[in-house]
Amino acid sequence: MKIYKLKLEELDTLVSEVIENFPSGVVILRGDLACGKTTFVKEIVKKLGVSDDVTSPTFSLQQCYGDKIFHYDIYNHGLEHFISLGMLEELDRDGLHFVEWGDDELKSILQSAGIDVLTIDIEKISQDKREYRLDYA
Incomplete structure (x- = not known):
């Protein structure tokens, strides 16, 4: 497990790490409301040179950015849905x-299907700093 404590302006460090070490697969983002899950995806999309506007897929379930970046939110409907x-x-x-909002059950299902999984737990440390x-x- 790797741990980063970063301010928003330092998030590029984590974004570069993920892009370098996890070029494809499923990234499960966990953390409280407004902890920065969508902000993290915005930074990934920007770093990969895609100019699409990134918004939370809370009500649409899925957003696609470019050809190979997909963003899901299962908070409202749950894993079964x-x-x-x-x-x-x-x-x-x-x-x-x-x-x-993915959980350990989703992680287990994906791993049993042979899909690479990275889990990132985000915790708000202060107004401008997060632990990843x-x-x-």
Whole structure:
């Protein structure tokens, strides 16, 4: 597990780490409301040179940026609804998939399907600083 304590203006350090070490697969983003999950995805999209506006997919369930960046939010509907819509098959597509509010059950399902998973737990330390815990397992 890697741990970073970063201010927003230092987030590029973490973004570079993820892009270098995890070029494709599913990134599960966990943390309280307004901790910075969507902000992290915005920074990834920007770093990869995609100019799309990044917004939380809370109500749409999925957003796509460029050809290979996918962003999901399962907070409102839960994992069962996500699975019932056939969205697990989406996560097997080539690219980077960011799932906000994913849990250990999703991680287990993905790993058993042979899909690479990175879990990032985000904790708000102060108004302008977050702790990011990365688990590549």
